[in-house]
Amino acid sequence: MLEPNPDQVAAGQVAAAIHAAVGRMIQPGLNLLTIERAIADQIRQSGTKPAFLGYKGYPAVSCLSVNSVVVHGIPVDYELQEGDVISVDLGVSKNGWIVDTAVTHAVGKISAEVAQLLQVTKKALDEAVPLARLGGHVGDIGAEVQSIVEKSGFFVVRELTGHGVGKELQMPPSIPNFGQSGRGAMIKEGMVLAIEPITALRPVAVDVGADNWTITARPDVICAHFEHTVFVGKNGPVILTAQP
Numbered sequence: 001m002l003e004p005n006p007d008q009v010a011a012g013q014v015a016a017a018i019h020a021a022v023g024r025m026i027q028p029g030l031n032l033l034t035i036e037r038a039i040a041d042q043i044r045q046s047g048t049k050p051a052f053l054g055y056k057g058y059p060a061v062s063c064l065s066v067n068s069v070v071v072h073g074i075p076v077d078y079e080l081q082e083g084d085v086i087s088v089d090l091g092v093s094k095n096g097w098i099v100d101t102a103v104t105h106a107v108g109k110i111s112a113e114v115a116q117l118l119q120v121t122k123k124a125l126d127e128a129v130p131l132a133r134l135g136g137h138v139g140d141i142g143a144e145v146q147s148i149v150e151k152s153g154f155f156v157v158r159e160l161t162g163h164g165v166g167k168e169l170q171m172p173p174s175i176p177n178f179g180q181s182g183r184g185a186m187i188k189e190g191m192v193l194a195i196e197p198i199t200a201l202r203p204v205a206v207d208v209g210a211d212n213w214t215i216t217a218r219p220d221v222i223c224a225h226f227e228h229t230v231f232v233g234k235n236g237p238v239i240l241t242a243q244p
Helices: 006-025 032-046 112-131 138-151
Strands: 062-066 069-071 085-094 097-106 162-164 171-175 192-195 198-200 205-208 215-218 223-225 228-233 236-239
Touching (some): 006 032, 006 085, 006 097, 006 228, 032 062, 069 085, 069 198, 069 223, 097 112, 097 223, 112 138, 112 192, 112 198, 112 228, 138 171, 171 192
Antiparallel strands (some): 062 069, 062 085, 069 215, 162 171, 162 192, 192 228
16 A cells, blocks of 8 residues: 655645744735745745745745736735735645645635635635545546536636646646546546645636736636645545645
8 A cells, every 4th residue: 555755744744834824924914025935934944945946947935826816926025905815835845755735815804705715715625635536537626626616606717727746846647627527537546636726706817927927817806726735545535735
């Protein structure tokens, strides 16, 4: 029976602890650069390495995506405002073994509709993870995410997908957040999958910014993003990035 790589398990524990710490920081007036520095410091103090920094030229340790920035927001000099949402996406590497994980936070008081979007997106992740099981298909995951999100009146961002993760940050298989059960790549024991529902209040297309990283929703609507790295074991999935 295959077991998760111990270095990837350790990286997942570091990433989960960082998310918990960042969650306690989030408030109006907090600068994105302060979040970036805090994440970089915690990774360094843990003895691990940032998986995002330098990946295909990416210039930061974290992706901090505010409001209609869907993913890959480069940390900039911006102070969070009451009513914002911020997706904090980070990767941690230990001895070359990587985890990838994201959480979207409310900043102060947000509207009831946006709060529901965050709740539904997190629920979609929680309900999809158990489907990362031996003999299943990536379509099982996508169909579950799509069903939960769309039944709640929201929309998946179809251009962006989950993926495998291991010694590389992004590996096959691609894991769309829509589809049909029983379709797509078969899920095998020992796979490590980054499952990441990415959603929006309204149907959107996406634009890539001039920095070649920042992906923004068009039209300008609030988006949400939650992600876990999951090991496919013989007896079911193991979340490597779960917070205690």
